Amino acid sequence: MNWLTVNQLAVLLWKNFTLKKRRLISSVTEVLAALLFVVMLLIFRTLTGIDVAGPYHFKPQPISTMPSFIKDAKEWELIYIPSDIDVVTEIIENVKKNLNTTLKVRGFPSEAEFENYSLLGFASQKVLGAIVFDCGFKNKNDALPLQIKYHLRFIGVQRTIWWPDKTGWKTTFLFPNHPSIQPRNPDFHDGGSPGYIREGFLAVQHAVDKSIMLYHETSAGKKLFDETNILIQRFPYPAHPQDKLLWISSPFIPLMFIIMFSSIVLSITRSIVFEKEKRLKEYQLIIGLRNWIIWAGYFFTFFPLYVIIILLICALLFIVEEPILRYSDCSFIFVFLTCYAIASICFAFMVSTFFNKTHLAASAGNLLFFASFFPYNFISEHYGMLGLTTKVTACLSANVALALGINILIKLEIQEIGVKWHNLWTPANLEDNFIFGYMFGMLLLDALLYSLVTWYVEAVFPGQCDVPQPWYFFLMRSYWFGKPKIQKTAEETKCFPIVHNCFEAEPTNLVAGIQIKRLYKEFRNKPAVSNLSLNVYEGQITVLLGHNGAGKSTTLSVLTGRFPATRGEAYINGYSISDNMIEIRKDLGFCPQYDLLFDDLTLSEHLFFYCMVKGIPEDINCVEVEHMLSMFNLKDNYHALSGSVSGGVRRKLSIIMALTGGSKVVILDEPSSGMDPMSRRATWDILQHYKFNRTILLTTHYMDEADILGDRIAIMVRGTLHCCGSSVFLKQIYGAGYRIVMEKEPYCDVNNIIAMIQHHIPDAVLENDLGSELSFILSKKYVSRFEALFTELEIKRKTLGIANFGASITTMEEVFLK
Incomplete structure (x- = not known):
C-alpha cells in the first residue's frame, strides 16, 4: 500500500466523517434508538428484584396406582401381542393379577391387526395400553427365554393433561425441548408431563417386569416380592436465585437486540445506495479513487459508530448500581457484539449492491434484515429436536447467531455463571451441545461470506459506477495481478487522419493526448457510437458538437470508463482505456453533464477532498484554486454548502474540480450549461488559460462557445463523425x-x-x-x-x-x- 492509497483512504474518511457531523441529529437519533431497549431494561431492573426459589422437596409416589381417568375398570382393555403363544397368555394373566384390577385383556396375533382395530373400532378409545413381545417365538408351546424384549404402546395424546402437548410423550428427547434452569414442573410431585405415573405407564411396566421375574423365580423369590412395596420419588432441588427480569424478558431480548441495531444497518444501506443513485460514487471512481478504498472508507466510517453504541450498551449493562448482567464478563460481551457489528455492516454492504434507488433499498433492506431473523423462531420452537449441524448452519444469518448467543448468555446469567472467556467452549446446559464459541466463529464467517457476495455482485453488476466484469472474473489472472501498464508512444497510438475534404489536416507539431480508433458502442444492438476515430491534441481545446442523441455523452462515458467499448480502442496519455483505466484516472479531470456534488460539503471542502485524492497537497494547489475562485467570483461562497448555492455556482465548482489536481487530460460535458453570460465568459477565459500542457475535450450546445473555444471542432451525427477542423476551416467548407x-x-x-x-x-x-x-x-x-x-x-x-x-x-x- 503506497502513500497515495493511504492518503486517499484518510481523506475519504475525513469526507465521510464531515458528512456525518453535518447530519448530527440523524446520528444521535440512531445511537439513542439503539440504547432505548437497554434503558428500558434498567428501569425494569429497579422495579424487579432477584428472589430465592426453593428448596424443593417431593413426596414418594406409588407406581402401582392405576390412572385417575379409569372410573370403571371393566370398561377398559389391556392389549397383548402375540395372542397365539401360551407363555405370553400366562404372563398377561399374571400382569392382570399384579395390577389388581378387573381390566379386560385382549390379544392380537400381530401389531398390524391391533393397529387396524385401533383405527377402525370405537372401542379402542378404552384401551389403556398394549404390551408387545418381540422374542422371536416359533411355536405355540415355546418357553419364555431368559432375555426378553418387549415394548409398551400407549395413546399419543396423554389423557391426564388439560392442554395436550403436541410432542406427546417426547420419547425422542433425552432432555426437554426447552431446558429449564429450575426443576421441571416443580408443582407436580409425580413429575408432570410426560405422565409416566399418572397415565399408568409405570404401573403396567412394573406389572409386566414382575410377572416375567416371577415366571423364572422360585418360591423364595415370590415371597420377596410379596413383602416389597416399590415407590418412586423425585430428587430434591436446592434453593436458587430467580431473576424475574431475565426470566420474563428472555423470550423477547433477542428480538429487541435485532431491533436495536436495525436502524444502523438501514442507515448504512441508505447512505451507500444514496451515493450510488446520485452518481457520487461514480464520480469518485472516475476522479481516481479505487473501488476497494471506497468500501474500506464506508466500513471505517460506520464501524466507530457501532463501537460507541456497543460501549454504551456495555456500560448500561454492567456499570450501574443494579446491573442487568451480574456474572458475565464485560469484555466478552463487547467482543461478541463487535463481531456482530462487523457482520451486520457487511450484511448492509451486501444488500446495497442489489439496489440503485434509495427508497427501494431502505424498504427491501429492512425487510431482508428482519427476514434473516425469522429462522430463529423455528429454532427456538424446536430447539431440543435440532442437531448441532442445523443450529450452526442457521448461524449463516448473523441475526440468528446473535439471537442464539443472547439466548445462551441469559441461560448462563440465570445460572449465576455468566459468559466468560474460560467457558467459551462450555455448553450452557448438560443437554445442550451448542456453545458460545461457535457464535464467534459463525459471525466472522458471516462477515466474510457477505463481503464475498458484495465483492462479486459489485464486480459483475456495478450499475452506472464502473465497467462490469465477466461472471468468471475471479478466475482471470489479469484481475488479480493486473494487466501490464504499457504506456505507448504518440506514434504507436496515433489515429491516422481521415482523408476527406470535410476533415482538416491535423497538426504535426502537437502530441495527441487522446486517440480514438474506430470506436463502437452499442446498446441492445443499437449503435450509439459508430466507427469514431479522432485525435485530441495537447495544448488545444477540442469541441465535440452534435444534436441530442448524437453520441457525445456516450463517447465521454467510454473515455472515462463508465461504459466499456463494444469494439475499437482509445488511448489517453498512451494508456489503453480497456486495460489501464486505473492509470488513466490518476491524471484525468472530469466535469459531468450534471453536477455530482455532496450537498453537505462546502465548496472549499470539495476542492480540498479532490486535490487530496489526486495526491496534490493543499498548500501547493492553493494558489491555483484561489486564482480560479477569483475569476469565477466565488470567494464569497467559498465556505458555503454546495446544496445551498445556485446551479451556476455548482457548475463553476464542477469545472474547478476538473481542472485542479494537476489533471493532464480534462473532459468537460457541457461545462457552461446553466450559467449566466458573464459566468460563461469567465469560464471561457479560464479554459483558454489552462489549456496549455493539458488535453481538453468538451461538448457544448452553444455555437458561440464552440466558435471561441474550439481550436478544433468535431461534429457528430447519429454516432458518426461527419467533419473535424478549426472554426475557420468548417465555415469555409459549410458556410454560405x-x-x-x-x-x-x-x-x-x-x-x-x-x-x-x-x-x-x-x-x-x-x-x-x-x-x-x-x-x-x-x-x-x-x-x-x-x-x-x-x-x-x-x-x-x-x-x-x-x-x-x-x-x-x-x-x-x-x-x-x-
Whole structure:
C-alpha cells in the first residue's frame, strides 16, 4: 500500500466523517434508538428484584396406582401381542393379577391387526395400553427365554393433561425441548408431563417386569416380592436465585437486540445506495479513487459508530448500581457484539449492491434484515429436536447467531455463571451441545461470506459506477495481478487522419493526448457510437458538437470508463482505456453533464477532498484554486454548502474540480450549461488559460462557445463523425458566405439597393426584408469586390434610405445546421 492509497483512504474518511457531523441529529437519533431497549431494561431492573426459589422437596409416589381417568375398570382393555403363544397368555394373566384390577385383556396375533382395530373400532378409545413381545417365538408351546424384549404402546395424546402437548410423550428427547434452569414442573410431585405415573405407564411396566421375574423365580423369590412395596420419588432441588427480569424478558431480548441495531444497518444501506443513485460514487471512481478504498472508507466510517453504541450498551449493562448482567464478563460481551457489528455492516454492504434507488433499498433492506431473523423462531420452537449441524448452519444469518448467543448468555446469567472467556467452549446446559464459541466463529464467517457476495455482485453488476466484469472474473489472472501498464508512444497510438475534404489536416507539431480508433458502442444492438476515430491534441481545446442523441455523452462515458467499448480502442496519455483505466484516472479531470456534488460539503471542502485524492497537497494547489475562485467570483461562497448555492455556482465548482489536481487530460460535458453570460465568459477565459500542457475535450450546445473555444471542432451525427477542423476551416467548407444587414429609413428604396448590390455581387440573394431590417447573403467568391460595395453603400447611404449597415461571416450555428 503506497502513500497515495493511504492518503486517499484518510481523506475519504475525513469526507465521510464531515458528512456525518453535518447530519448530527440523524446520528444521535440512531445511537439513542439503539440504547432505548437497554434503558428500558434498567428501569425494569429497579422495579424487579432477584428472589430465592426453593428448596424443593417431593413426596414418594406409588407406581402401582392405576390412572385417575379409569372410573370403571371393566370398561377398559389391556392389549397383548402375540395372542397365539401360551407363555405370553400366562404372563398377561399374571400382569392382570399384579395390577389388581378387573381390566379386560385382549390379544392380537400381530401389531398390524391391533393397529387396524385401533383405527377402525370405537372401542379402542378404552384401551389403556398394549404390551408387545418381540422374542422371536416359533411355536405355540415355546418357553419364555431368559432375555426378553418387549415394548409398551400407549395413546399419543396423554389423557391426564388439560392442554395436550403436541410432542406427546417426547420419547425422542433425552432432555426437554426447552431446558429449564429450575426443576421441571416443580408443582407436580409425580413429575408432570410426560405422565409416566399418572397415565399408568409405570404401573403396567412394573406389572409386566414382575410377572416375567416371577415366571423364572422360585418360591423364595415370590415371597420377596410379596413383602416389597416399590415407590418412586423425585430428587430434591436446592434453593436458587430467580431473576424475574431475565426470566420474563428472555423470550423477547433477542428480538429487541435485532431491533436495536436495525436502524444502523438501514442507515448504512441508505447512505451507500444514496451515493450510488446520485452518481457520487461514480464520480469518485472516475476522479481516481479505487473501488476497494471506497468500501474500506464506508466500513471505517460506520464501524466507530457501532463501537460507541456497543460501549454504551456495555456500560448500561454492567456499570450501574443494579446491573442487568451480574456474572458475565464485560469484555466478552463487547467482543461478541463487535463481531456482530462487523457482520451486520457487511450484511448492509451486501444488500446495497442489489439496489440503485434509495427508497427501494431502505424498504427491501429492512425487510431482508428482519427476514434473516425469522429462522430463529423455528429454532427456538424446536430447539431440543435440532442437531448441532442445523443450529450452526442457521448461524449463516448473523441475526440468528446473535439471537442464539443472547439466548445462551441469559441461560448462563440465570445460572449465576455468566459468559466468560474460560467457558467459551462450555455448553450452557448438560443437554445442550451448542456453545458460545461457535457464535464467534459463525459471525466472522458471516462477515466474510457477505463481503464475498458484495465483492462479486459489485464486480459483475456495478450499475452506472464502473465497467462490469465477466461472471468468471475471479478466475482471470489479469484481475488479480493486473494487466501490464504499457504506456505507448504518440506514434504507436496515433489515429491516422481521415482523408476527406470535410476533415482538416491535423497538426504535426502537437502530441495527441487522446486517440480514438474506430470506436463502437452499442446498446441492445443499437449503435450509439459508430466507427469514431479522432485525435485530441495537447495544448488545444477540442469541441465535440452534435444534436441530442448524437453520441457525445456516450463517447465521454467510454473515455472515462463508465461504459466499456463494444469494439475499437482509445488511448489517453498512451494508456489503453480497456486495460489501464486505473492509470488513466490518476491524471484525468472530469466535469459531468450534471453536477455530482455532496450537498453537505462546502465548496472549499470539495476542492480540498479532490486535490487530496489526486495526491496534490493543499498548500501547493492553493494558489491555483484561489486564482480560479477569483475569476469565477466565488470567494464569497467559498465556505458555503454546495446544496445551498445556485446551479451556476455548482457548475463553476464542477469545472474547478476538473481542472485542479494537476489533471493532464480534462473532459468537460457541457461545462457552461446553466450559467449566466458573464459566468460563461469567465469560464471561457479560464479554459483558454489552462489549456496549455493539458488535453481538453468538451461538448457544448452553444455555437458561440464552440466558435471561441474550439481550436478544433468535431461534429457528430447519429454516432458518426461527419467533419473535424478549426472554426475557420468548417465555415469555409459549410458556410454560405457573408451576410450584410441594413437598417432602413422610412423612405428607403429597396429596389435601388438590390440593383446596386447585384451590380457588385451578381449572385447576391435577398435573405430578409421585414420591418426596418434588410439582409443579403453574399457569395465568398466575390470577396475582392466587397470593399467597392461597402464604399459605394457608405457614399449613397442617405440617398438609398439606409440608416446603417454591417457585414458578418457565416456563424457556427449555420455550419452545424448544415
